[in-house]
Amino acid sequence: MKYFHLIWAALFRRKTRTILTLVSIIAAFLLFGMLDAVRVSFAEAGQSANGAERLQTGARLSFIQPLPQSLGAQIAKVNGVKDVAYANWFGGAYQDPHNQVFTFAVSPNYLDIYPEVEVDPAQRKAFDSTQNGILAGETIVKKYGWKVGDKIPLQSQIFPNKDGTKNWNFDLVGVMRSKDAKAFQSQMIVMHWKTFDETTPKGYNGGMVGWYISRVNDMNQSDRIAKAIDALSANSDHETKTQTEQAATANWIKQMADIGLIVTSIMGAVFFTLVLLTGNTMMQAVRERTSELAVLKTIGFSSTSVLMMVLAESVMLLLLGGVIGLGLVSLFAPIMSSQSGGMITHTSVGAGSWALGITLAVAIGLVIGILPAWRAMRLNIVDALAGR
């Protein structure tokens, strides 16, 4: 540590070169931070503590197949199930049919199953008593500038209204806020399942339910309870598949894309390039300091300490760039998060990303430093001073 100023001086011996290299490193770590936030967001989706105690039950045949309403009462009787809610896919769109807004038609107790969703008690009451009422997530409310009390026209992509058109009108009675920024309800709208079922013409829904969500008393028993729920409908014409919310979300994301693989390949390319680039800088730096290093050795610095100093220099260069880069991500991440429409939930660099980033910086610093450092250590004083 006592050589810190010496290493620092060596690092900024050629300001232009160091700063140019630093910017490259910053760019690499900026990218790393952003991509890692994406990766972590996807990996953590549905992994909240509340999500672990919820089970989703859908038709085994496919997720678009509805289930009978009578199943709900049976599920509620399964040992270990605390509460059962249900929902239907409404397929809402606002203004333009392609402008999809996730809309679920839900049972009255749906929100009780999701304690991480916060609704003002007065607004909740208004929702319960307004047949035509909807609650909208705060992200959507903000996006479209809605206010509580507004009449919201929504188009359903699937279900017609009483008059046969697919134009529905709702009263916005409240806003759903998410306590931990991870509840997906902040990006969707809920309406009453009863209204939905009664308003669609005969033959469209007919009392069917899209999926059930049940809360269990003990999440360690989830597997047993899931099997018990599926056993209720075994060999019927509406066999179900029950899994934890976590497993369902993870499966969904896996089908979307292998985010982990994409992120890893891009970062592989980035860091490979970075190693070469900074490696070259360090080689140059040591080469032009040959005589200085020889002087250091002449006045008594041991070969090992020269080795350590060059290594420290390259690690410091990487650490400096890495920390600035990751710091910048914290500036960009909120923008990225709002642009992604809720796909990326991380608005700052998590502790895991910081740890991984710093580890990578140190590792890359060591890798690129080792060759020039080795050279510096093996330097023959006489030859170096003679410029040979």
Place this chain on the structure above:
Amino acid sequence: MNFLIGLVTFVAVIIGVVVFLGLPWPGMLVLLVLLALWMVLTRRGQQTWSVTAVGVSTLPQRLGSSAVIVIGIAGVVAVLVAMLAMADGYRETLRRTGSDDTAIVLRGGSAAEVSSVLDRDSTLVIAQAPGIARDDRGKPIASPELVVAANLPMKGGDPEKDVGSVQLRGVGDEAWKLRTNAKIIAGRKFEPGKYELVAGKGAEHQFAGLEPGKQIKLGNQTWTVTGIFASNDAMDSELWADAGIVGPAYRRGSSMTTVFVRLTGPAAFDQFKAALSSDPRLQTDVSTTLDYFSKQSEGTTKAITIIGIVVGAIMAIGAVFGALNTMFAAVATRAREIATLRAIGFRGLPVVMAIMLETMLLALIGGALGGLIAWLIFNGYTASTLAAGTTGQLTFEFNVAPQVLWTGLKWALAIGFVGGLFPAVRAARLPVTTALREL
């Protein structure tokens, strides 16, 4: 004066980048020809040529630092090309699925096939509309189809947990007449009236158990896979079975989701659409399949392209500074040589041009290398995603198309341009006397 030079350089950078990124290849060709003519015909140009030749001939001595430019840019281009190839492959797969002489009829207001319902009577009415081509026996080529989703275990995963969604299409004989590119490549077609299905080759690749002769379970029914078909488009990701069986199995009765028709020609579409929209018995949305499938790919293609460009741009910043570093070092080591040139009468412009050309040459090599790497690894690479507007996984191949490679090369040249300009200007502005004295 310094400020003015800085300003001019900055403006040149902006113009240069815009030109390189926006130029179509004929424009670049014109630029190249002009440059060649200038170098051959004018005195300055000839000077540039000789200075460039000297610089390029010393490249092997600076192999390490030159490699930084080449590999840095190769990395950027490889990542960019891979991402764009993914977007392009996705778009192409869906675009190929459609053509302008076939039309798709959905229930009015339905954004996608799965959310549409057409009853049997409507499908019969639609088939009688004018503008539909007829087969050799005089029957209209209209294919009512029923699209539903099915869950199947993914290949190489836990059969209980790793379940993917696949689109199951109930079709009749007309479906094969309509899609002439769909061919059975293994096994045989399904027999009508039986729990039999054929799988697209993309679905076969993605899901476990889709081999001819094997049986799979959808819900509580057992289906026999009788064959594999290939159509080289989005249909490859689907399972096809008899609509008369899929309907009851999914409790859809005799209703359909979609009617596909072959038109007598692209010109017949307006007539067909007008006939359907004026028919009081129907409430439908009609579009050409080309239109329909192109629209389906829009969102995803745009998302992938934007991600590719953002990632590419950040990497490009890194590569620009790497190139700057290298070229500043190159100019510094050759300071004396450049000063000598200027002392014996070479003007600033040839020096600037020569260094620019050298950097661009390295950038070009880097771009070509990156494009080649992306092409070797990713061309034809199979990926899949949950497609927008469908309920199943869509399998598609990365498509490293020439225009994607061209975009990569343009990025490489733009990086080279920025990375070379500042060192070049510095070289040209270095006072001759100082530079000559420099060690």
